[in-house]
Amino acid sequence: MKALLVDDERLARNELRRLLAAHADIEIVGEAVDAEDAAGRVAALKPDLIFLDVQMPGADGFSLLEQLEPPLPLVIFTTAYDEFAVKAFEFNALDYLLKPVDPNRLVAALEKIRSRGSATPFAPAPGVATHRLTLEDKVFVREGERCWFVPVKNIRLLESEGNYTRLHFDDQKPQLFRSLTAMEERLDAKHFFRANRKQVINLAWVEGIEPWFSGGLLVKLKGGLKVELSRRQAQEFRERMSL
Numbered sequence: 001m002k003a004l005l006v007d008d009e010r011l012a013r014n015e016l017r018r019l020l021a022a023h024a025d026i027e028i029v030g031e032a033v034d035a036e037d038a039a040g041r042v043a044a045l046k047p048d049l050i051f052l053d054v055q056m057p058g059a060d061g062f063s064l065l066e067q068l069e070p071p072l073p074l075v076i077f078t079t080a081y082d083e084f085a086v087k088a089f090e091f092n093a094l095d096y097l098l099k100p101v102d103p104n105r106l107v108a109a110l111e112k113i114r115s116r117g118s119a120t121p122f123a124p125a126p127g128v129a130t131h132r133l134t135l136e137d138k139v140f141v142r143e144g145e146r147c148w149f150v151p152v153k154n155i156r157l158l159e160s161e162g163n164y165t166r167l168h169f170d171d172q173k174p175q176l177f178r179s180l181t182a183m184e185e186r187l188d189a190k191h192f193f194r195a196n197r198k199q200v201i202n203l204a205w206v207e208g209i210e211p212w213f214s215g216g217l218l219v220k221l222k223g224g225l226k227v228e229l230s231r232r233q234a235q236e237f238r239e240r241m242s243l
Contacts, residue, residue, distance in 0.1 A: 001113070002029045004047040006038040006064070007078065008056040012099060016051055016078065019106055026110070035059035039067055047073050049094075049113070054079040062142065066177050076109050132188050135204070141167060143174035156205035156221050158183055160198040168225065193237065195219065195227045203241075 003026050005013045013031050020026045029045045032038035034056045042050070050073045052061045059067075061077065080099045095109035133139065135153040142148075150169050157168040160180035166173055167183075176183070184192070184200055195201050201219060208220040215231035229237055 001025055001049055002027050002045065002047045003049045003051060004028075004030050004032065004038070004041055004045060004073070005051050006032045006035075006056075006061070007051070007053040008033050009053075012053070012078070016101065019101060019103055022103075023110060025114075035061065035064035035067070038064050042068060042073065049074045049076065051076050051078050053077075063177075066142065069179070069182050074113065133186050134188060135191055141169075141174055141176065143176070146174065148172065148174070152187075153202070153204065156202045156223065157225055157227065158192075158200040193240070195229050195233055195237075199227050201227055 003020065005016050005028060007013050007016070017028060020028060026049075029047055030041050032041045035058060038050070038052075041047075052064070052075055054061045054077060061079075065072065065075065074094045076094050077096045078099060078101060079096075094112055095105075097105050097109060133152045135151075137152045138149050139152060140147065141150050148169075150167075154169045155167060158180060159166040159168070161175060163177075163179050165176045165178055165180045165183050167176055180198070180200065184194065187200070191203055192200050193203055201221065205221045205223070206219055207222045210218050210220075212218040212228060212234075215234060217229040217234040217237060219227045219229060219237075221227065
């Protein structure tokens with residue numbers, strides 16, 4: 001299994017290397033000292049697993065994960081601070097190890113991967129880190145210093161803004177550092193519909209529909225938002241929603 005070590009402290013990286021030397025099925029393919037460095041190395045090295053520090057100069061470990069496009073590597077957080085544990089598991093972290101890393105806890109974390117039952121012991125199981133979200137799931141959303149823990153059913157609209165996505169829920173609309181396509185891959189197609197090139201709607205929030213130009217439809221969402229469907233998408237919408 002290819003692993004990437006992400007930590008701004010050289011001694012911490014060296015200690016992890018020493019502990020992982022006892023595990024022949026782990027190949028350390030690289031190291032990174034901050035989130036920007038790590039993003040480039042993830043793209044180039046395509047690791048199966050990241051050992052990720054939380055607090056680093058510049059962007060933190062959570063910000064790194066928000067930037068990465070799926071499929072995401074498995075993540076084991078390594079940090080000196082236990083107050084980040086809940087947030088770590090909101091990011092579907094495989095495990096959360098406190099520094100200095102206990103060798104027995106490291107073994108237990110790696111056994112979680114070994115017990116996954118895939119044909120290749122360390123082959124990331126499809127969808128583990130990027131599983132389809134149900135309406136009852138909750139997701140961690142962050143914009144700058146503001147954070148929310150949002151039920152998926154409360155997300156009524158997602159809008160593309162270049163490589164970013166604007167999320168609409170309650171009276172909030174934060175911008176996330178992920179493309180609309182990447183976000184759509186996490187959503188259940190039974191409940192979310194690609195209305196056009198730039199917008200995805202939650203079907204449960206549809207309040208009204210009326211004819212629109214050139215055979216399209218204008219969909220009104222609860223709360224007052226309006227979304228245009230092209231003729232092509234309108235036809236797919238009719239087929240999906242008809243008896």
